[in-house]
Structures are given as structure tokens and as C-alpha cells.
Amino acid sequence: MPKKTIKNLGDIQGKKVIIRVDFNVPMDKKTGVITNDRRIRAAIPTLKYLLEAGASVIAMSHIGRPSGDPAKDAILKTDGVAKRLSELLGVPVKKAGDTVVGPAVTAAAAALQPGHVLMLENLRFDPREQKNDPEFAQQIAQLGDIYVNDAFGTCHNDKDASMVAVPKAMAPKPRVVGFLVAKELEVIDGLMAHPKRPMLAVMGGAKVSDKIAFINVLLTKVDHLLIGGKMAYTFLKARGVDVGSTRVADEELTAAGPLLQYVGNKISLPIDYVTAKSDDLNTTQVVEGNIPVGFEGVDIGPKTLANYSAEIAKSATVIWNGPVGWFEQPAFSKGTRGVGEAMANSHAVTIIGGGETAEAIEQFGLDSKITHVSTGGGAFLAYVEGKKFASLAQIDEV
Known part of the structure; x- marks a missing residue:
């Protein structure tokens, strides 16, 4: 109700x-x-x-x-x-x-x-x-x-x-x-019940394990899922790619395992990535395939950004949670900014799932061009996952 x-x-x-x-x-x-x-x-x-x-x-x-x-x-x-x-x-x-x-x-x-x-x-x-x-x-x-x-x-x-x-x-x-809460519930309920198609999701951030339930729900709803951020290197490593000095915990590999079956059809991973030397962030290179020893992934590369932007342009609904790179560092913000600009310039219904993604969109001055920017990162994930909130159970029903 x-x-x-x-x-x-x-x-x-x-x-x-x-x-x-x-x-x-x-x-x-x-x-x-x-x-x-x-x-x-x-x-x-x-x-x-x-x-x-x-x-x-x-x-x-x-x-x-x-x-x-x-x-x-x-x-x-x-x-x-x-x-x-x-x-x-x-x-x-x-x-x-x-x-x-x-x-x-x-x-x-x-x-x-x-x-x-x-x-x-x-x-x-x-x-x-x-x-x-x-x-x-x-x-x-x-x-x-x-x-x-x-x-x-x-x-x-x-x-x-x-x-x-x-x-x-x-x-x-x-x-x-x-x-504020009324708008959040209205937007998310509508998004999950009657989305305009094709529906695309962009997922970034660090940990697959923190978002595994959210990703599984998205896979039942969206037509395509684009992966970026540090979690992308978890998937790449799980597929046998050498990710250099990029740290990937064993529990993250375990979490990503069941999702590998979707890679190449419903899930897309970066095909190139900006890497930086672990002990000198000013030394960078764009890499396809294996990441050299001593380097770690810090952003999606230009080819990946072009591909992701094209997917956004042809979608009718786009939901985004998690930066696709280390956006707080200007040198590694091109991917996150580019995804945001693609969403801002699209004709799609665009939803930002709160947290750092919302901060990035505002930092880049793109928030006014997004359909809805959620104020809750963890709450957004949990609500989409279908969790029942005891807080909302206390509110009077119409």
C-alpha cells in the first residue's frame, strides 16, 4: 500500500x-x-x-x-x-x-x-x-x-x-x-515495475560482494549490464586476465564466479583501462589485456568509454551505481565523467543510485540533467533488492 x-x-x-x-x-x-x-x-x-x-x-x-x-x-x-x-x-x-x-x-x-x-x-x-x-x-x-x-x-x-x-x-x-522519501519510492517502484526499454545498468565501485544481491536483481530486469570501477578487475582476474598490482581479494573472486556465465552476452567488461604505477601515479598507460607488474587499474579506457557511451545512447532507461574509475583524482576521472555526460546527453530515463556516484555527478555539474539522483546509496541498493524496511513499516498507509 x-x-x-x-x-x-x-x-x-x-x-x-x-x-x-x-x-x-x-x-x-x-x-x-x-x-x-x-x-x-x-x-x-x-x-x-x-x-x-x-x-x-x-x-x-x-x-x-x-x-x-x-x-x-x-x-x-x-x-x-x-x-x-x-x-x-x-x-x-x-x-x-x-x-x-x-x-x-x-x-x-x-x-x-x-x-x-x-x-x-x-x-x-x-x-x-x-x-x-x-x-x-x-x-x-x-x-x-x-x-x-x-x-x-x-x-x-x-x-x-x-x-x-x-x-x-x-x-x-x-x-x-x-x-524526498515519497519521490524516491515512486521513482524506484516505477523503475523496477514498468521500465522503458531497452533498459541498461552501469555498475562500478570496489566490491562485487557488497553488491552481489543487487547485481542478481538487475540481471533479471535489465537488458544489458556494463561493469566498471575496481570490481571490473575482479571479473577480469576471474577470467584469467593478469591485473598487475591491482588488489583483488579472494572473497571478491568467489562472489564474481557465478556471474561469469553472463559475461560476453548480458554483462560487458572493459576492453581497455587506464593504469597507473603503484608507487608513482603520474606514470600511466592505457592497457588492453594483461596489466603489467607494478601497475594497477584506475579508470576505464577510451575504447571502453566509447562503447559504454554508445550503449547508453541507444537505451531508454539507464540506472547507474558506482563510479567507473578513481574519479576523485582528476587524471583518472575521464571514465566517470564520460559516463555521466553520456547519460546527461541521452533521451533516456536516467537514474543515479546515490552514494559516490551522486557526488561525482554533482561534482561534474551534470546532476540537473539527470532524471533522478537518489539520496541513498545503501538504501537504494537494498530497496531495489526487494528488502522490506522496518522504518517504512511504521509509516501510515493511504
Whole structure:
């Protein structure tokens, strides 16, 4: 059944809305400066809708993986995202305090006026968040009148109290999804149920083992699958190609084994690749066949890019997850950029499966030319695989 959205709420004037957002943004590890605010920007339509309808908002999110050391974890406080959120919304965003819950937070929430925003501290500063702790959840639940899930990137985290135990504790109060999550579910459901054909997938990234279930699902849906990134060298090595100094773990070879039967028909591998010397990345060469000793694969080669671009051009639906090269290094970004440009210039329905691929597309300035850029890497993979999310099970159905 479809999930209720914020548009199903009716009159929310004066209501306090607890909203789980995904503000787990990349930051400079030394200064804490936000280096990419895409996830914050993605939540703005939902937040503006709630505020303009006369509600007040209590926003909560996790950031990073706190170590438990206050000094080291200082950059993971939500002060920075609260400041950036305030700039994007054009309204003050008050920080609730130094703890996720407690008397100060309860008082701040009680004093919250319509049109105002309160930001809770990093949820993971409290160890009960990742234990689905009911007491912790109840302390958050009592702060508001309505629960909104607009954090698709964490929808698969079924042990997070903010995703599961909090909405469970808020029943029978309204529990809905925001515009971001609603769009993600609509796009992915439509993509898997009624795709325009031919349907093409591009898979990159490092580990086959992490994406084996996703790849198996794709093989039942797509007409063709193009492989790039570090996982390409796993397939090549499994087929007897010498991959030089490119590291391929034994468990990756095991994971790739059952998929080799599709190579050459439904799965295409790179026919050439950019390689770099392991101890001198400035020494590169384009290789076909075996990679020389001392060199490792860092990007797809020009012939492969031309072939992949041609496949994209003749497809009606293209789904892409995982960079096809070491795009963070400008010298090794041509493959990832080229695939992105081919998608941006195509007439296909184009879907980016979140994570590093989404970051790359935005870095190259191509995101506005893509049909849909998902905000959730792991959540995107899990949802396509058909996994049921306990977080979404808590949301009211239409």
C-alpha cells in the first residue's frame, strides 16, 4: 500500500513536527566545514512546506560515526548543519543543546513557536540510537505531534531508534513521509515495475560482494549490464586476465564466479583501462589485456568509454551505481565523467543510485540533467533488492 505523505496531514497549524532527515554530509575532517550540502538541500522542500503550513519543526539526524571521545567528535556536532540549514531556509534554526534528549531539549521543544526550527544534537552521540532503545525513543516521541520520515538514505537502518522506535512510539499520532522519501519510492517502484526499454545498468565501485544481491536483481530486469570501477578487475582476474598490482581479494573472486556465465552476452567488461604505477601515479598507460607488474587499474579506457557511451545512447532507461574509475583524482576521472555526460546527453530515463556516484555527478555539474539522483546509496541498493524496511513499516498507509 502507498504511504501517507505530508500532503495527507490536513491542518497542521501550531503542530510540532518531528522530522528525521539525513544530514550525514561530508565534512573536512580537521575543520568540520561541510564540503557538500546536497543532502541538506534535498530536505528543503519538505521543511518549507511544513513551516509555511504553520507547523514548527524538530529536525534530527546522525552525522558520521562518533568514537565516544568528545574532543575527536566535536566536529560531528550538528551546529554546522543547523547553520547551513538556517541559511538555506532563511529562518533561524536553534540548536537544542549538547545532548540528544533531556530537560533542556524538552524545554526547547515546548517553547518552539510556529514557523521555527529546532535541531537536535547528533543522534549517534547517544548509544541508544543504534539499539532501537524504546526509552530513548519515547523521550524523542514526546516532543512532537507528528512524525515525518524524510531520510531515505537511512531507511534501511532498521536498528536506528529515530527510524523505527520513534515512529512506533508515536502511534496513533500521524506518521508520514516527506517529499524526498515519497519521490524516491515512486521513482524506484516505477523503475523496477514498468521500465522503458531497452533498459541498461552501469555498475562500478570496489566490491562485487557488497553488491552481489543487487547485481542478481538487475540481471533479471535489465537488458544489458556494463561493469566498471575496481570490481571490473575482479571479473577480469576471474577470467584469467593478469591485473598487475591491482588488489583483488579472494572473497571478491568467489562472489564474481557465478556471474561469469553472463559475461560476453548480458554483462560487458572493459576492453581497455587506464593504469597507473603503484608507487608513482603520474606514470600511466592505457592497457588492453594483461596489466603489467607494478601497475594497477584506475579508470576505464577510451575504447571502453566509447562503447559504454554508445550503449547508453541507444537505451531508454539507464540506472547507474558506482563510479567507473578513481574519479576523485582528476587524471583518472575521464571514465566517470564520460559516463555521466553520456547519460546527461541521452533521451533516456536516467537514474543515479546515490552514494559516490551522486557526488561525482554533482561534482561534474551534470546532476540537473539527470532524471533522478537518489539520496541513498545503501538504501537504494537494498530497496531495489526487494528488502522490506522496518522504518517504512511504521509509516501510515493511504
